[in-house]
Amino acid sequence: MDNSSCMKKWILIITMVICHQTIFSNDLDKLKQNVRDFYLLEKVSNAEVAHLLEGMKGDYSFGDIDYDMHRRSNWKPREHLKRLIKLAIAYEDVNSDYYQQDHLAEAIVGGLNYWSYHDFYSDNWWHQEIGVPQSIGPTLIICEKIIPDSTMVRSLKVMDKSKIKMTGQNKIWLSGNVFMRELVRGNRDLMTAAADTIKSVVVPSKPYEEGIQPDYSFHQHGPQPQLGNYGLHFAEDIVKWMFIFDKTGIAFSSEKVDLMRNFMFQAQQKVNYKGKYELLATGRQLFPERVNGEKYRGPMSKYELYKNLERIFNLFDSHENPTGPPKEYVHFRNSDYSLYRTDGFFSPVRMSSQRVIGAEAGNGENLMGYHLGDGTNLIYRKGDEYHEIYPVWNWRKLPGTTTVQDTVPLPVLTWSGYRNGSHFTGGLQSDWGGISAFEYRRDSLKANKSYFFKDNTVYALGSAIGTDRDFEVVTTINQCYKKGPVIINKKKGKITSVWHDSIAYVNLGKQQLKVRQGIQTGNWKKILTWQTDTLISKEVFDLEVDHGIRPKNAKYAYVSIVGVSEKEAEKAIKKELGRILVHSGAVHALSFNQGKNIAISAFEPSEVPIGHKQQLKINSPCLLNLYKLEKGWKIEAVDPTQMLEKLSFGISGKYKVQGSQVSKIDGNVTYFEISLPSENDNKGMKASVILMLE
Template identity: 70%
Template sequence: MLNIDNLKQQKRLSLMRILKHVLIIALIFSSQLIYAGNWVKLKQNLRDFYLLESVSDIEVQNVLESMNNDFSFSDIDYNMHRRSNWKPREHLNRLITLATAYENTNSKYYKLDEIAESIVGGLNYWSYNHFYSHNWWQQEIGVPQNIGPTLIICESIIPDSTMTKSLEVMDKSKIRMTGQNKIWLSGNVLMRELVRGNDSLVTAAADTIKSVLVLSKPYQEGIQPDYSFHQHGPQPQFGNYGLHFAEDMIKWMFIFNNTDIAFSSEKVDLMRKLMFEGQQKVVYKGKYETLATGRQIFPEMVNGKKYRGPMAKYEIYKKLEKVFNKFDTQDNPYAAPREYIHFRNSDYSLYRTGSFFSAVRMSSQRIIGAEAGNGENQLGYYLGDGTNLIYRRGDEYHEIYPVWNWKKLPGTTTVQDTAKLPVLTWSGYKNGSYFAGGLKSKDVGITAFKYRRDSLQANKSYFFIGNKVYALGSAISTNRNFDVVTTINQCYKNGDVVVSKNKGRITSVWHDSIAYVSLCDQQLNVRQDVQSGTWKRILTWHTDSLISKDIFDLEVNHGEKPNNGKYGYVCVVGISAKEVKEVIKNRLGANIAHKNEVHALSFNQGKTLAISAFEPCEVEIGNQQKLIIKSPCLLCLNKYNDGWTIEAVDPTQQLKILSFGITGKYRLKGAQRSNIAGDVTFFDITPPENSYEKGKKSSVMLITK
């Protein structure tokens, strides 16, 4: 006999199973719709990114006219295999040009069959041949990077056979490596798998790209705590890998925007800091600062086209600003502030005023000074040895590199041997001391380092205040039988050179609105000569056409095998030749200590003191008062009615305590420990212990009892 209750129960269970299956199917279908919607949006965002800047009809016409019947280009040597400036990749760049014109409704080539045929033919020509460079980067990163955009922009017109073959070329990219290389590789995988519809790999690639946008531990590759950027070890790379990093991150932020894989607000904020607290600060008057470019010291134009010189880098930066501001709602700064800044994680300082810009690049046991590779930066052996450049117009050193005497870079102290400059490797070099740092105070910036390299030692300081750059050096010694020279400047000659002497010795030189004034007993040597050279000296793949330029060179010769030599000078920027005497008489700071162990200047009638203490020492600070410095440090003292404020930096980034004494009886605010012994107040300052903040300043107040 049939049990009615059992039958009803079975029907209910069957219905529940059906509903469960329907729900699962619905969820799967819904999930697929979500993913499909994401990928459609991603593709559209990518197309929109490449259509942000229109391609001129003339540029498209030139591409078409240079294309052969087999869809190759007549001006490209496809048999070239060199590592840098590899010309065959230009084939793929031109296909992107055609692709953007094909999809641009404002182009006269919009949706033309001729363009479609050229795009498909160009992809086939590349994919069915084996064009290669001896640089792995081109095959694994560069080539796929320049195929992917064309495939996505023009996906609807590309036959399956062409698409399959092109994607096989892109298969050389895998998600691996570190830093910018990891971003490039992951971006290539994302574009490739977006076309294939591989959800898991698209998501993995997107997650990998986003994972690289983090604040790195100090001196590891990536974004530094001071918003400089490192690649190839602890090496500042603002304009090479760093600029590519910014370019790619902002591109992917744009492409991921308004999808489920969009960057978090925290990562957008970090990118904002990299852009406006890092990148923006290294551009001046439409050019990228030379010392920030990495090894890629390139000419602006190569074969009649813009390449990757300082102006091209600046244009990339301005484009990044424009794209970033399309999806970032913050009120970002229009221009870098007028200030001194020291990038403590990169041994690199900048000083910007309303009339000029100056930069210093150092190195240490923490920071690599420079590298060479791919035939680039062949003469940069001394680039990170205290090079100090001063820009007003911005063109003072523009493409001076073929004719520069690279043994006399501005600001450096170097042995003038007769040997050819060694070519650096990918490992670069480090200076032999940990002492390298900078301190920013209210009115003055201090940059200093101990130079210890190739049997030469020197203690070097740079002080920035108002329209002046002071430079002091001491403890200059070597056992090598060659002259040692400190180069004050080596730049293009522009107009008259006015020399002033006292008892037959040059005491000041004026040139191009800058007065160079001697601050100690030394002989200034000035030269005005034509210097010649070739770009091939700098870049092995460039031409050896001879270039000649009029050069202004100012230096101090310390002679052969100096023992505790020194120099001192100030560059007064933006004055006429007639003003030099008055500036020397009334507008210079006082040099109150210029010894092996300490450099100290006094400004504002002794109310501001700037000190580089390389060893424990004592400094007379006026009014029969003495400062006892027990630890290597950088110091700025500011006088006020009831005492002093003291700001200190540990440039070694290794000390736990900075110890001092000052004549007089004071009570202190901010000191770790203090005591009074007789007429001397002793106190300690504690530098930041957090590794992310090492090299920052600490402050105390001394209040008269």
């Protein structure tokens, strides 16, 4: 190679290095500006800044914070750092009266010094390695130009406790802290590693592994639904990083943005109702709205957080996303969790199985949640029916559950939680509503339970209820705040229906209903160890089915008609209710619209009458929707066990079967199969066939 060629080669290499460094430098500036822009989306009022500065002492600590606290949950010292972020935002907000004011800069730097000199700690590792660094980084970047080198060095040393490790949401938090720290230092390699790690977790998980599920629900701590706990924090962090990385060399791929869009609008948006986050979706975080007079992480705060994330996501997303959830039934097949929404009400069901953990307790939280995943079924109209009811709830009688009423304190769950003893748990969406059903097998109690959602009604059927324990067994229809009168209707001494707060509860079986109404008393400490034991009393309405002591093959059937006056309820009871076709230990079947729609929960092989002298023989456990056609049937099916490859049936009559690979006619019976989704990601989804008369 001659000297000229060698010189050209070196010039090219030097040019590439300079270009790369320039791009990196530009990205650094852009990333820092994106961080500032992200945090400046929050508006901190002049009054709040004045209040914070007024509460700051001469050593730049806050007088209302107990810095000697070491408890694991709701650790108050971290509030010091969160307040500094608010002061930093006000300092950089051109519309604030405190914009770049010297006394505010002094308070920010002083507050950072106070923390770095003391380095307070909690007994929960999370705060030292995640929470504290997470609450220092934003202030360092927002106010980088006013922070002295000595303060910056000490603060970054505190942040050095964050390392890239662990899994799931913890991994995102740790990597985010590393990124913010190294963005200040300008360490390209560690920034890239942290950014790559953050982006690496935005992938669809395999069913029942931690992360975003194929149905867009979210799991953490094993196969456990965590939409409103870890899942909401996951969304909070990833939306933040998508905003910060936007229009830089480390921006998220379009595929990852698509996945987050589905997580936001196919899952998170759907668990919010009338200004509150649905309580059954919040994991173990059954929190009050305020703690010591300050806003905490209750359902209203979680709702506000989600709506803010939705707003931020739409700032950088090019798609036109839905402004609200659709009115429909949806079942999250990977989380044993169903939702039904109409114009007039919202009704979730939380179940469990051998696949899915029902609930957990930890950090002194959810001490009473032993039955949360046992078929709890709530009915919201105004959205406040259960708001902060936890201290006074009878936790053995959660709405929708069938439980043993023993006399010992409820066991406190562990981090491992619990699983229901059956694989049969599932849901089936239809054009008219949906079915949720499961076999309950826990603590020597068995029950087959179904919930049918249609229009403004929720039908609940239970059967095969039994236990060998010498205690009463109760199915709770509802337990909510009492609002207004309770109207009880009886016939021959038996309650036939009850009306309360625009809901008519109609007895569809021979079971005995009991109504309880009055003051119930409790405290927050029985829910959260770090809360007060101050007694709280609320008036509560409770409606339940008493199955007696040590029942065998007991059953129940009732329907909740939602959004009706007392007079409207009478009309609906006489003219508009569905008809029970079969109510046995093996099968629950309801007919609607004069037999045009039939909904079935088949727990065992069984037969169901579906028309005049017409039977459907079901050979496998399944959930079914049947639609009457002019000359046949459309049948939709789900395998709630998620273990079968096909379902087989026999139906009276001679039919051509569309959508079935196997069918035959023998006499006057058509035998056919429904092939089920074979890929693991699609287990529990519905399949269908159409039967047309020959």
